[in-house]
Amino acid sequence: EPEVTQTPSHQVTQMGQEVILRCVPISNHLYFYWYRQILGQKVEFLVSFYNNEISEKSEIFDDQFSVERPDGSNFTLKIRSTKLEDSAMYFCASSESQLSSGNTIYFGEGSWLTVV
């Protein structure tokens, strides 16, 4: 079964450093997302991306965050200057089309980011 793959699985970084989390969505999917889950809390939406531009972003997704689809397969999340509160599991996700048509959003295994 096709899957969303993410790298790295775990990254430790110093506060203030830049981090890039990488994702390869499912190949025929058109909609891409980043979510995150702080330890013990719920999964939260960060950003959605379609047709090479951001469709929607949450209040969490401030100027320190950016997303990019540099080629036909990768989808990246960059945190420019990490803060301690950015420590979380970051999930990439993708979907083929409208959910109510019977599709769903598929999630990757996650990238665990620890900011020290």
Place this chain on the structure above:
Amino acid sequence: DQQVKQNSPSLSVQEGRISILNCDYTNSMFDYFLWYKKYPAEGPTFLISISSIKDKNEDGRFTVFLNKSAKHLSLHIVPSQPGDSAVYFCAATISNFGNEKLTFGTGTRLTIIP
């Protein structure tokens, strides 16, 4: 602003019995609902979904019920198996031609007792 709530943080059920997980929502604009299962250090795995035009959807051992007037949905797992032990999240969205963000609940940790 908790638009999707799962009021039971944990639930223990005997193997073979029915597991019932509940979810409430406050945003009446939500029209599509999903249940995900999550193991530690893994991504959420899709289980089953339901559109607001239906009140029930069944897939094997999993059935989701939607009560729009009460803004409540539930996931029934029968019979429960040890491999069902995980955290279950309900999620809701507003249909938007493919660009739908999910709003998740806080999750319920289900433990199946052998």
